Amino acid sequence: MISKIAKFIYASIVYTFVYLFLVVPTRVLKIKVPNDIWLVGELRDSARDNGLAFYEYCAKNHHDNVYYVINKKSPDYNFIKYKNHVIQYGSIKHIYYYLLASRVVVCFEGGLCLSKALENILRKIGVLRTSEVFLQHGVTKDYISGYTFEHYKPDLFITATKPETKFIVEKFNQPKRVVKMTGFARFDLLENIATGTGSILVAPTWRRWMTSLRPDDFVKTTFFKKYTELFDILSNLDDTSTIVYLHNNFQKYTHLFPIYKNIRFVTSNDVRINTLFMKSDLMITDYSSVAFDFAYMNKPVIYYQFDADEFFSKHYQRGYFSYERDGFGLVTKTSPECLAEISRIKRRNFSMSKKYSARAKSIFTYNDNNNCERIYRKVAELDKGATYA
Numbered sequence: 001m002i003s004k005i006a007k008f009i010y011a012s013i014v015y016t017f018v019y020l021f022l023v024v025p026t027r028v029l030k031i032k033v034p035n036d037i038w039l040v041g042e043l044r045d046s047a048r049d050n051g052l053a054f055y056e057y058c059a060k061n062h063h064d065n066v067y068y069v070i071n072k073k074s075p076d077y078n079f080i081k082y083k084n085h086v087i088q089y090g091s092i093k094h095i096y097y098y099l100l101a102s103r104v105v106v107c108f109e110g111g112l113c114l115s116k117a118l119e120n121i122l123r124k125i126g127v128l129r130t131s132e133v134f135l136q137h138g139v140t141k142d143y144i145s146g147y148t149f150e151h152y153k154p155d156l157f158i159t160a161t162k163p164e165t166k167f168i169v170e171k172f173n174q175p176k177r178v179v180k181m182t183g184f185a186r187f188d189l190l191e192n193i194a195t196g197t198g199s200i201l202v203a204p205t206w207r208r209w210m211t212s213l214r215p216d217d218f219v220k221t222t223f224f225k226k227y228t229e230l231f232d233i234l235s236n237l238d239d240t241s242t243i244v245y246l247h248n249n250f251q252k253y254t255h256l257f258p259i260y261k262n263i264r265f266v267t268s269n270d271v272r273i274n275t276l277f278m279k280s281d282l283m284i285t286d287y288s289s290v291a292f293d294f295a296y297m298n299k300p301v302i303y304y305q306f307d308a309d310e311f312f313s314k315h316y317q318r319g320y321f322s323y324e325r326d327g328f329g330l331v332t333k334t335s336p337e338c339l340a341e342i343s344r345i346k347r348r349n350f351s352m353s354k355k356y357s358a359r360a361k362s363i364f365t366y367n368d369n370n371n372c373e374r375i376y377r378k379v380a381e382l383d384k385g386a387t388y389a
Helices: 002-028 051-059 075-079 090-102 116-124 162-171 183-191 222-234 246-258 273-279 289-296 307-313 335-347 356-365 371-381
Strands: 039-043 066-070 084-086 103-106 132-135 155-159 179-181 199-202 242-243 263-268 283-285 303-304 329-332
Touching: 002 090, 002 116, 039 051, 051 066, 051 103, 051 183, 051 371, 075 356, 084 090, 155 162, 155 371, 162 179, 183 289, 183 371, 199 222, 199 273, 222 242, 222 335, 242 273, 273 289, 283 289, 283 335, 289 303, 289 356, 303 335
Parallel strands: 039 066, 039 103, 066 084, 103 132, 132 155, 155 179, 199 242, 199 283, 242 263, 283 303, 303 329
Antiparallel strands: none
């Protein structure tokens, strides 16, 4: 609570200074600034998701005044192609452009503001008039209370599938005019370049109740024990190689796992995850929406769910998505079950079964590499916000 209060106070000072001494003079004196500013970003240190894909598409094809906001000391900064329009997160220029922008395009709620609580106040009193576009981080399949209209009111809510779109309108009460199914920006970059040589990607999601655990407590968890069991098995498969990519919130625990032959642990500092998606033959995950990225490329998935009851009672509430009915691969609860499914997939030369392939093809309306263009058109159609030139 103290950190949130401190953040609010600091943000209030910065926003007040920028507004009074930069924004107001800009408007009163009609100082020339870039027209129709679009600010794009993910988290302060992040450039690997829908935000980056959309920014680079706009910078290359359409918009002269699109800017990406990130901490330039982040390793992700090196992944950005068009660096001449990158703004340092937290800088005066960041806040100045944020208050003048006609569009703010984010993957996470409040991803570009210093304080979400302060932003809500600024919107109510009319200081902040920008239109907010929510690209999302992953396909929404579970109930996330923070995405309900009561808590979050974006001007545009981008979705990737029909069931997701219906769910967000009906259960989150987001207005139909706001929710637009275009497909995700990052899907345009996906290309199946796997060689069929047995490259396995293990990419589990995080657990909300475990993020603050000390290392000696983390190794006592069911998560650590069950994945250690799985890695023991995978390390003995001489005809496969495995890469493990833990969720960003768990990457601080990566070093706690033993060293295995045939298994390599990587983090977001080492590689872009979409590169792993494209190069891998098979994905093993649990509840993560990254399975949608893999299924989009029509590649096999295995779900390893040993703690479903605990996960859906402590992390997210179940939504419309049933892994058994709607999922893109077999749901396994033990490492031997997972190994048996790996063997079956290997016999198919790492191809998706007809059953799961049909599910994948039916859930995506678009698979044409034009998602960014559809998003761009929807963003451009929004009423212009607080632009001044």
